[in-house]
Amino acid sequence: MINGTQATDQPILEVKDLRTYFQTRWGTVKAVDGVSFDLHRGETLGLVGESGSGKSVTMLSLMQLIPIPPGRIVSGEILLDGENLLELTEDQMSKVRGSQIALIIQDPMTSLNPVFSIGNQVMEAIKIHQDIPRKSVWEKALDVLRKVNIPAAETRMRDYPHQMSGGMRQRVVGAISISCQPSVLIADEPTTSLDVTIQAQYLKLLKELQRESNLGLIFITHDFGIVAKMCDKVAVMYAGKIVEQGTVRDIFNHPSHPYTEALLASVPKLEEDVDRLYSIEGQPPALHDLPPGCPFAPRCPYVMEQCREEYPPVFQVDEAHSAACWRLA
């Protein structure tokens, strides 16, 4: 929930008109094309989209992990606590990465190195970003492991990943990602689907981490279920642009962009019988060959003449709710 005090705060992360293009053999691909959003401390933003929507490239742009070339951040600002990350040198940026913005990957199996002990890996993460004496690195690592509720943290420090359960490994990954007290945590969804109970454990851990350090949390996901359970705000991406943005209740109760509306109607429900799901015809467009006008127009049930000609501007639906669709004009 966004409460009053947080909403008036200065946002911890502000992205303004971010554009990331890729040079490919089919021409320029506008993977992220004018994305803007902000995030406050303690708030959770869901960046929702399908593959090819640009959500992952947005995340990589925030971390400045775009391979250059073929990629290039063409324009925009990424303000972290008022400082524009795009103006930093690579050295400065590598200090920001991990210490101020951290990335957490859901799969605990692949994100820990099997040949180093748990303590070693946590201490390594601390040493990279903080200049503190050896003795206190140990203390600090222990402290972080306790923070993520790892029982018997002291003995666990000497354990290797294979000696721990999946849930515990997840917690270690969480400990590493918050070890340097980042202000923004980006949770990237794995491409392979995890078991529901493991996912539930992971989501609970993230909530804990967020509460612990008053983090701004960004979920990169395609699953509206995760959004419903975890997020305060939602930005829906399609073909490199944010097509709708609002609070989670705005989005679920009054979806204003036909794509959001269609996506919500096409997801089966756990709690009720659905006679027939709405099915969005066609497939997401190829980014190197976008139709003129609104890229969703070919699949949109409400398509109008205007949609095929001109990309719609962003219309304000409500105070914090906006969408880019000509129907709102």
Added chain:
Amino acid sequence: MTTSAGQTPPSSSPSSERPGQNGSEPTVLLEARDLKKWFPVTKGVLISRTTGWIKAVDGLSFQIRTGETLGIVGESGCGKSTTAKMLLMLEEPTEGSILYQGQDIHLSGPEQRREYRKSVQAVFQDPWSSLNPRMRVKDLIAEPMVINWSLPRQEIRERVEKLLSDVGLMAYHGNLYPHEFSGGQRQRLAIARALSLNPKLIVLDEPVSALDVSIRAQIMNLLKDLQQEYNVSYLLIAHHLATVRYMCDWVAVMYLGQIVEYAPVRELYENPSHPYTKALMSAALPSHPDIEQEEMILTGEVPSPLNPPAGCRFHPRCPFVMDRCSVDIPVVTEISPGHHVSCHLY
């Protein structure tokens, strides 16, 4: 267009379509009786000896009726894929039997086994791995017919075109190779191939989980439509509970190689009774932010099927565990018509 599926009242689906409440029950197409699959654990390279057994599937019984869908849900390692492989005759059961139209397929002759093989086809999760990249689409779809039927080439070609149009593709797509299609289209091709022999049962192993969200509903609706048209039964293996609710008539919940709960779909979702089912339901993601879920997060891991816990296999993780749970194996109880639970609470 349904502006929001939430506006569709849940009661609008005619109850006669739901099992267990129907006067004229559909006939049982396939029945599994006490099915077991144990994999030996061996030591030694040339002269190996068995040191233990992985009980991947350990005593499953279920029925699949004509034109209906049975869903099997459970977490990875619960044995659902092994079950599918046994139905597809990719694995031999260690014990137990599979009855197809009343006949035990492992006791019947080679002719009947061939007949069974033709009647049971499959669609798998990964549309990138399930189509041979070096064959043209028309040859892929025709392959089962070429193997099993002696049809003239012209007839096969016509049938391939019919199947392509049934799954929403065009005749010219037949001349392309699989890599020229998107994930959703590939899954359509896989479905067309699975339908080519007019099977009675199709095993669907996570058919939509590898697809984009906006494509999933297309494929699910297509599968439902084809079920009507071809009167085919489905065995759906999935971990996404909402998908199972949408697709299935019956659901079996598996844990460590056994079915812990088995019920008609609405009964299971509205009245989950086994603690494991309840935990799964509470861990599943809600469809709306205002839905309050019971907080019931399971601790620990699924134990190894090499050495499953004594008594009820779920007891080390069960929040309602009692003394007898670690000693006695619970018996299957029918708590309401068609709703079977194996738990000492009932």
Added chain:
Amino acid sequence: MAEATGRLTAAPIPVPVRIARRAWRLRRLPLIPIFVLIIFVISGLGANWIAPHNPERGDIRARNVPPAWMEGGSTKYLLGSDHLGRDVLSRVIFGARISLAVVVVTLALGGIVGVSAGLVAGFYGGWRDEVIMRIVDIKLAIPTILLALVLILALGQSFLIIVVILAIAVWPRFARNIRGEVLQLKTMDYVALAKVAGASTPRILIMHILPGVVNTLIILATLEVGIVILLESTLSFLGAGVPPPTPAWGSMVADGRDRLAVAWWISTMPGLAIMAVVLSMNLFGDWLRDKLDPRLRQLE
């Protein structure tokens, strides 16, 4: 990066576009190696018509004539003549025929045995795999030259025996790599689905597994060509190759080795031919490997 490449649509691709794409893919063609290999193949196939002289009959009056560009050289013997007055160029051209024949037959033989063994070992697994892979291990532990010399001593010296020996030398590599590939391919869902559709094991092997290993096979074969040529030359050099007077490159090098001071070209010309062909084949093989399957870079 999947984000950026977008997705392929299934509209039919016009033929000119396909040809253009193919041409684009071939843009970094290794032209010089291909040129050398073409000359090698043409020499091998057309030696009878191309060679200016009979390679086995010498002219006693024209012994040790230097190459044409050297003092005392003659355009009659472009690369000079040897101690028996035979034209070196003609002998090199005919040597190409021997090498080509040996390569083709050896790879056909070794390839068929190796691929079959690899398919069986990989697809069936179990005791068949154990037996085949142990034989491969044993073979790889025996020095090839030693084995060859012993076999030639025991069986005699003929084209057929040489080729069989070389095939014995190359098949394990085929078997091992193909087996690895098959192990991976057989876990593909389409193989399981073919079984579900009722396909017999031979059908699965031929329709679904074999096409998947063709790339590996082609790459392996090109890389083996160099090895075979070198091995054959080594055997010829040691006097255990194709029996004289048939000119083989290895035995020509051996012939000239005592006369390096007076007539260096007798050894050097066939030596250069060996080097040019093997180097070109390896360069071509590397290029092909990168084109067909970059994953295989760890091969060799």
